[in-house]
Amino acid sequence: MTQTKPISQQSEEQTIDSQRPILEIRNLKVYFQKRRNIIGRRQVIHAVDDVTLSIASGEILSLVGESGSGKSTLARAIVKLNQPTSGEILYRDQNISKLGREETKRFRRRVQMIFQDPYESLNPHSTAFEAIIEPPIIHGLVPSSKRERVGVVDRSLKMVGLDPESRRDRYPHQLSGGERQRVAIARALSLEPDLLIADEPVSMLDVSIRLGVLRLLQTLKDQMKLTYLFITHDLGVARYIGTRIAVMYFGKIIEIAPTDELINHPFHHYTSLLLSSVPGTDMQQAATTKIDVEYASNLADPPSGCRFHTRCPAAKEKCSIDEPKLVELRNGHFAACHYPLMAGQGLEVN
Amino acid sequence: MQTIEASKLEASSSRHSSILQLFTQHKRAQVGFGIIITFTLLAIAAPIVSRYSPYAFPAPGRPYMPPGKDFLLGTDYLGEDVLSEIIYGARVSMLVGIIVAILSTGFGTIIGVLAGYYGKAVDEGLMRATDIVLILPPLPLMIILAAYLGPSLETVIFVLTVTTWPLVARVVRSQTLSLKERPFTDSERVAGASDFRIITKLLLPNLASIIAANAVLMVTTAIVGEASLDFIGLGDITVVSWGTMLYWAQSYAIFNGAWWWVLAPGVCIVLVGLGFVLISVSIEDAFNPRLRSL
């Protein structure tokens, strides 16, 4: 086992082209209709509520948030699995909602996704070989000779650390969780995309397997010059793999910063709450929240003003009226808070 | 003491062979297959196997002869050999059953998959149509159609198909809806697959087990349905089938004590029906994902 430098350090050394973002999201809203009441009154779920974000080519942006924060919906909107209600998603300056059928297909060659559940993201009726060769077949990128196809798949399998001979013809249920995820990665990368959206790719894997897959993703990123949007609820993983971390709460991005900056000097109280909730650390919380305050998991009913104000220990009157905007408080560090945590108010680590 | 992982990997290099294994090791499947194969062979080889023809004129025996040396299952009211009637009747009954199952399942699957996959307007439209047909009571419908088209085998097949496909459509639609939400469907879309490809290469194989299990069950339904329709005289009563045997037997057998004439077709219907049910249940078990993670 070779010992490599921590992932984030490596990426910083690689040139991150911050001039032309590879992906730009502007004022994106993704709302869902849900008929809940017996009266039939339509309830609208604000899954993604006015998100503006850009991802630079070559970076790994970790998107952190609890369940219901909207991070998965955002990811799905980027790969065109969900339609935006309003706002724009621009891939290399092209509005993806305006793409025609053929253009969408070409778009899919550039932006790919890997999913959370290794047990459910592969077709149970396809072997590893079939799963990996399928996207190139769809896009007409491979010759029809079986031998050449096997060659392509074998290269792919080796790239993700699987032995081609023994794994090629296996069905998903004959592979372990980690192996399935590697097949899913091989499949996603078979089209040689530029941008990979990873939706909690290691959350359902055994602890001893996670690191291997994370490492693989980093190696592949360098080899294939990829950009990642890495979604996770695990701050440890977010820190390990991301160059920047964005925090989502209730459909909104409430803080973005370079990784170490966010961890050591968070501005937003929610971020601080997340950091202090990390289990197994001896932390002294600068702020506490009451145990009984209920997290309104009903996304159809966001609180007025700042969405976090009902749980925020620093909330003042302004917070329930005015929604704070995401502003740059320090170099590259953005937060949406009327009364952000200042230096010295931060968390003290033992 | 072989551990599970080893046996699982050794015995099955592919999902399909492991399914075949489960199938052939399953007692229920074996019994079911046994019954069906027996009857199928009898039906196919009817002229050879059957000693007499059920349409023989003059009839080979005297009417209402109890089961005996010459006529193993006795004779009917005309003196025809009941056993021959059973063997030839198997042809009609099973053929009708299988044809109806194929047509009904085929049509119902197409409707169900389209409704489930496309949703919204397509779903609404198709399901309303399905509901309308579902509401139609089969017997009155049959009577009307028989009056129009004339009682015949084709009418029976037509009516049975029409009255059974809605159930298939509903079942397939709900399975499709659940499959549509699974991540592997998203994975196909993100890979750029067309709707056609998703339906044919992803959904249908994953629906295969439930379609197959239902189709086989449908044969039983159709056989019983055909027998019922013949029994009340809405089929072609000049053709010998288990149902028409019962049709004639209901009028004549009881008062003449010819219990064998009633029992024989009844038992056959039950046996064949049971056979298909056993196979259907085994198909479901064989494809059951729970068994995969043994």
Added chain:
Amino acid sequence: MIPQTLLNATVRAESPLVEVKHLSVTYRTRAGYSKAVDDISFTINKGEALGLAGESGCGKTTAALSIIRLLSSNAHTEGEILFNGKNILSMNQAAVRDLRWKQISLIPQGSMNSLDPVIPIGNQIIEAIVTHKRIPKKQAWELTNELLSSVAIHPSRAKNYPHEFSGGMKQRATIAMALALNPLLVIADEPTTALDVVVQKQLLALLKGLQRKMGISFLFITHDLSVISEIADRIAIMYAGKIVEIGTKEAVLRRPSHPYAEALVNSVPRVFGERRILDSIPGNPPSGIWPSGCRFHPRCKYAFDLCKEKEPELTKSKTDAQAACHLISQGN
């Protein structure tokens, strides 16, 4: 493993609440036999929280369920499980049923999703109470309200249905159910999986508080080492059906003796502190087929010849923990 002589000599008040001795559980399935738990022994003292950690397939859930005798009928159990000195495995059904909920209760995995959706929460707690103890309805309701308060749920919400509760609240409700009859031991199987990190923190604090206040012993089962470091006093790490290391929280997590424990601890990305160089563990956790000799040897970076041949025994390590590794028994 405590020698018998020492056990006999121990004063009653200091004897452990639970003593598992050489427990083995074998499942009989259509595809063959599978030994999920292979000769494990551990103790839980009164008022102590023992964490049983390990990845999927290591046998921790099976071990925990065997204490309360809730394994499926195709499971064959060997060994002894002493609860307050009496062997649970040799009790008859009635005696075991008597133990359940009153002395040992269980918070099963995913229990927050197993609440009956059509019955209000309060009624479900009452049902749990009266099933095991005949007390008048009025008293049961009072007890229910007390329980809900103790888990920070306002008693007025007893009439709500599960879908009106958040995930964290549902889990707290199941904890309330488990505590209803003041058990001596609570077995909690992955009590915080599927909960968000903030809710998880609150729940862990709650459980710790209850442990201190009520003197309950806990057996926590989880794969998440950081969670276990929050709530357990002692930790046992299982791998492939065996306990590979058992000791105090500090010993096992800060200075692990067994290579697997070490690798596990070192493979978890930390949020704070220095960026450490992390080690990934090659291969996959075994399931079903156990490797020869030491079960971890195919994935162990310290493995040598003996490891392939002989299974190591639990021996005392430098940190006073017990670890099953030839490196330790050979005095490295």
